[in-house]
Amino acid sequence: MRVLFVCVPHKSHVFQMVTLGWALRAAGHEVIVSSAPEPGLDIKDMTSTGLPAIQLGEIVNLAETAQESSARRPEDSIHGSKPSQQDYALCDTRLELELLAWAMQRSFSPDSMVTGLVEFARSWQPDLVIWDNLMTFAGPVVARVSGAASARLLYCPDAVAQLTSAFHGKYSEPDPFEAVLRARFEREDLDFDQRALFGDWTISYMPPWTWHPEGSHYMHMRPLPFNGPSQVSGWLLGERPRRPRVCITLGLTSRGVHSGVPSAENLFKAVAGLEAEVIATLPANALADLDEVPDNVRVTEFAPLNVLLGTCAAVIHHGGAGTVFSALEHGVPQIIMPTTLGNEKWWGQVAHAEGLERRGAGIHMDTRHSVNADELRDHLSQVLEDPSFRQNASRLRGEFMEIPAPSEIVPALVRLTAEYRSSSLG
Numbered sequence: 001m002r003v004l005f006v007c008v009p010h011k012s013h014v015f016q017m018v019t020l021g022w023a024l025r026a027a028g029h030e031v032i033v034s035s036a037p038e039p040g041l042d043i044k045d046m047t048s049t050g051l052p053a054i055q056l057g058e059i060v061n062l063a064e065t066a067q068e069s070s071a072r073r074p075e076d077s078i079h080g081s082k083p084s085q086q087d088y089a090l091c092d093t094r095l096e097l098e099l100l101a102w103a104m105q106r107s108f109s110p111d112s113m114v115t116g117l118v119e120f121a122r123s124w125q126p127d128l129v130i131w132d133n134l135m136t137f138a139g140p141v142v143a144r145v146s147g148a149a150s151a152r153l154l155y156c157p158d159a160v161a162q163l164t165s166a167f168h169g170k171y172s173e174p175d176p177f178e179a180v181l182r183a184r185f186e187r188e189d190l191d192f193d194q195r196a197l198f199g200d201w202t203i204s205y206m207p208p209w210t211w212h213p214e215g216s217h218y219m220h221m222r223p224l225p226f227n228g229p230s231q232v233s234g235w236l237l238g239e240r241p242r243r244p245r246v247c248i249t250l251g252l253t254s255r256g257v258h259s260g261v262p263s264a265e266n267l268f269k270a271v272a273g274l275e276a277e278v279i280a281t282l283p284a285n286a287l288a289d290l291d292e293v294p295d296n297v298r299v300t301e302f303a304p305l306n307v308l309l310g311t312c313a314a315v316i317h318h319g320g321a322g323t324v325f326s327a328l329e330h331g332v333p334q335i336i337m338p339t340t341l342g343n344e345k346w347w348g349q350v351a352h353a354e355g356l357e358r359r360g361a362g363i364h365m366d367t368r369h370s371v372n373a374d375e376l377r378d379h380l381s382q383v384l385e386d387p388s389f390r391q392n393a394s395r396l397r398g399e400f401m402e403i404p405a406p407s408e409i410v411p412a413l414v415r416l417t418a419e420y421r422s423s424s425l426g
Contacts, residue, residue, distance in 0.1 A: 001127035001417055002030045004148070006117065006139040008108050008132045009038035009055075010062055011045055011228065012251065012322055016155050016205070018049045019224040020130070023406035024413070025051065032124070036060050036113040048229045056120065057113030065107040069099050070342035082366045083338070085157050085211035085351040089166035096163050096343065097177035101137075105180065109137035118188065121146040128417040131199070133160065137184055140196040145188055149420035151413070152199035154206060155223065155321045156348035160197065161213045200420040203409070205321065207328070207400065210355040219412065222403035225326040227304040235298075236307060241277045243296075244313035244384050248280040249305065251320035262337065262371045267316070268294050269373035270380065279308060313390070314383045316376070319349030324356075331397035333389035334362035335379055337371055360392035 003024050005017050014033065021031045033046055033053045038060050046053035073095065088096075105111070117138055121129070126148045131139020133154045143150035160177075167175055178197065185192040204218035212218075248267055262270075264286045271278045272294035280299045293299055305326040309315060312332050317323045319336040327334050336353035338345035345367075356362030363379045365371055383389045 003128045004126040005033040006131040006135045007035045008134050009035040009041050015226045018226040020406045021051045027410045056116030060107040062107050083350050088346040093163050093167040101177045101180040104137045108134050114138045117142045118145050144190045149417040150199040152202045154204045157351040158213050211351045221409050222405050223325040225306050230304045244276045246276050246278045247312045247315040249317050251323050266373045270376035319352045324352045328400045331394040333383045333393045337365045337367050361396050
């Protein structure tokens with residue numbers, strides 16, 4: 001069969017799709033990955049994954065959209081204990097859905113991209129369209145136009161379902177997000193139904209122990225982290241570290257965006273002098289104002305986490321999916337500092353952090369107030385000195401490895417595609 005992936009124009013999102021694309025290709029299916037062009041994602045970035053790729057439509061800028069969306073959103077009105085994913089339903093759901101629809105139209109699924117994808121799909125005729133959860137305005141439209149089955153790919157909490165359910169529980173008026181999507185369907189002379197919001201089925205990367213909406217049903221798949229093509233440095237392949245190794249990373253998503261995480265200065269103050277070897281994967285601009293780097297810290301702009309974390313005793317990061325999944329694969333305890341930019345924390349960071357803390361495999365830091373170096377240092381010392389964190393992380397790794405790998409769900413994808421494609425054509 002032919003499978004078209006429709007992805008948010010960002011490396012971290014493209015990388016989340018790669019191993020499923022490889023599994024389908026290895027099973028003999030045709031695969032193409034698509035996105036809009038973005039300053040941080042060119043066509044070479046996409047084709048370097050080993051999968052055929054296309055970019056369609058005008059260039060977009062996710063960082064600008066994130067900053068503008070944040071400026072239009074009031075300060076978080078949720079007070080009390082640390083944020084829990086369930087708290088997202090307590091926000092102004094009308095505003096959240098309006099901003100989500102605006103962001104999707106502007107940067108995730110701009111009209112120029114959707115128009116180009118529709119034209120391509122009519123020619124290529126995919127059997128299955130697998131679309132990023134944030135590509136609601138492109139994936140379902142393209143699937144319906146081409147008569148393909150429609151599968152949503154979820155590697156964050158099902159926040160769309162959470163927000164729409166909360167909205168309908170408060171208001172009797174039309175859902176502002178659904179209204180914009182319905183209009184997009186009407187422009188293509190397509191009938192609108194709930195499959196437009198959630199696909200024919202959903203493939204979920206989220207571990208079963210993280211928050212899920214009540215009554216949700218997903219096809220669970222174990223994410224095999226892909227960190228991009230990379231050359232592994234000799235120091236990383238050498239002898240095992242003599243001291244506990246700690247990774248500090250902000251992932252790919254937070255680079256280039258002021259995201260509310262502690263500065264490099266605060267991060268380095270927290271680890272300076274600790275009996276630990278610290279590897280900080282930070283971009284050069286994060287170090288611009290630093291006077292010095294502590295002796296126990298090695299700074300590298302990039303290191304493949306699926307290699308690095310296998311040598312680490314702990315990882316400090318913002319809670320992005322790629323880092324969480326890489327740490328789970330290696331059974332590494334995690335200290336998560338969710339970002340404070342706009343609503344980013346509700347799209348995976350808080351759910352990952354609270355789930356890991358609840359299972360004793362990590363610490364969820366409260367970032368509503370500035371995280372100081374002493375607080376972070378205390379948490380890191382606790383994780384390194386208390387063996388229960390490593391034991392619980394190892395237990396979660398065992399559970400993680402029991403979730404079906406991408407290659408194991410391919411037969412089910414073929415079966416469901418035949419079922420739903422036939423119904424869409426009939």
